[in-house]
Amino acid sequence: MEKQIKDYILGGMSLIWQRQATFLAATILSAYYFDPTVALFWYSLVLLSEFIDNTISRRILRHGKWSLADGRRFMMYLLGSTVISSVTICGFVISMATKAGPTAYFTPLFFLFAAGIFAAVNNHQILPVLLLRLLMYGLSFLYIPLHDLIGYWPPIDDILWLQLFTSLFVMYFVIDCSFIFLKLYRHNLRQLKNLQKEHERTKVAYKAKTEFLATVSHELRTPLTSISGSLSLISSGALDAAPEKRQAMLKIAESNCARLTFLIEDILTLQSLESDELTLSFEPLELGEFLHDVRDAMHDRVETAGMTLTVGQWPAGIHIRADQARLLQLMKNLVSNAVKFSDKGTTVTLSADITGGMARLAVADQGIGIPPGAQAKIFEKFTQLDNSDQRKVGGAGLGLNIAQLIAEKHNGTLTYESTLGEGSTFYVSIPMTEKKPSASPQDKEKPTTSKRLRGAARRKAG
Known part of the structure; x- marks a missing residue:
């Protein structure tokens, strides 16, 4: 409403001198050809109505912050000034027609037509104002020819009937033009709103891009610096005399390579999820077996x-259908998140249960906990509760967002419970399958992914 009212006022104020020139020309012609006293009387009323309208308009424009009540009050002001203005214009035109006498309606009707076109072109921003002006002008258009028709009641071939039919045609033309301009204005308003929404989305996207570049560049630079420093020391030969230190440097490089791999895997997964290009391959998984896979991997x-x-x-013999690689990535992200926000010497626990007909995997930590009201923020991408440059915990802020998206891809949910200072538990709820399908002969010949993972872990431990 605020924009429509201001557009209406600014449009009217920008054409004030055009209106004054039209009123002055009508007054001069009326005074010369009809009655100067009547012409000057009505012209003074028109000027007074213009003064009232201008005063109201300036008062509205000077108003600061708008409320809904302000908008309604200003609308009533404008409707009142419209009544005054249209009444004076119609009175001026009718007085001209009365002085002109029967059949001599060209001049007054032409001025009324001009006023109607002016209203159509410049008053379309506010529908009540436009309708009020069109009603007043329309009644005047009908009154002028009908006044003489009722007084004389001539035959149908008389010129007075032609005046009436012409007035009706002109009224239709003015009304049609008015609603064309009204539709164009509203179409432009919708386009403007769409542009504003698109602008807001662009700003959000630009902010996300900036946060992404800042976060990822930091997360890439830190492990790369460690890897580069470790490899430089080894290649320089400075650690040849101390093989245990060389082994420690290699361990640092290995750990940071894993960290980079983890980050890159998250970024690629997020891109696939957001572009809906991630294809999942569902297979039956036993809960206990899968929990051991997660433990071995992390x-x-x-x-x-x-x-x-x-x-x-965990409940024995419970199966779910899932993409093992993606669900494993989800659980790894939850475990990694638990590690980031927990102290040394604490324990992260993997477990499972059945709740509400769903299999529920849980990752519990003894970390710092999550404050109340943070649910929306912690699942946003590139976001941590502490987004300052001095934050204590690293990370790109992708883990929980990706975990939530993967859970949704499995027709499941990701939720959590937390107590500040005591720890958090994240729950992944996945639909169960009643029974694991029997394996085909080919499947029996091949070890499952989980068995391969645990076998590799056992060989490494050995």
Whole structure:
């Protein structure tokens, strides 16, 4: 409403001198050919109505912050000034027609036609104002020919009937033009709103891009610096006399390579998920077996952080259908998140249960916890609760966002419970399958992915 009212006022004020020139020309012609006293009387009323309209318009424009009540009040002001203005213009025209006498309606009707066109072109921003002006002008258009028709009631071939039919045609033309301009204005308003929405989306996208570049560049630079420093020391031969230190440097390089691989995998997965190009390959998984797969995959990383990763309780013989690689990535992200926000010497526990007909995987930590009201923020991409440059915990802020998207791809949910200072538990709920399908002869000949993972872990431990 605010924009429409201001557009109406600014449009009217920009044409004030054009209106004054039209009123003055009508007054001069009326005074010369009809009655100067009547012409000057009505012209003074027109000027007064213009003064009132201009005063109201300037008062509205000077108003600061608008409320809904302000908009309604200003609308009433404009409707009142429209009544005054249209009444004076119609009175001026009718007085000209009365002085001109029967059949001599060209001049007054032409001025009324000009006023109607002016209203159509410049009053279309506010529908009530436009309708009010068209109503007043339309009644005047009908009154002028009907006044003489009712007084004389001539035959149908008389010129007075032609005046009436012409007035009706002109009224239709003015009304049609008015609604064409009204539709164009509203179409432009919709386009403007769409542009504003697109502008807001662009700003959000630009902010996300900036955060992405800042976060990812930091997350890439830190491990690359460690890898480069470790390899430089080894290649320089400075550690040849101390093989244990050389092994430590290699361990640092290996750990940071894994960190980079983890980050790149998250970025590629996010891109695939957001472009809806990620294809999942569902297969039956047994909960307990899968939890051990997660432990084997994350054992070294948790141990390097000085923490313990354990498998707790799970219901035996429960199966889900999932893409094992993606669900494993989801759980790895949750475990990695638990490690980031927990202290050395604490334990991260993997477990599973059945809740509401869904299989529920859980990752519990003994970390710093999550404050109340942070649910929306922690699942945003490139976001951490502490987004300052001095934050203590690294990370690109992708893990929980990707985990949530993968859970949704499995027709599941990702939720959490947390207590500040005591820790958090993240829950992944996935639909269950009643029974694991029997394996085909080919499947029996090939070891499953989970068995291969645990076998590799056992060989590494050995």
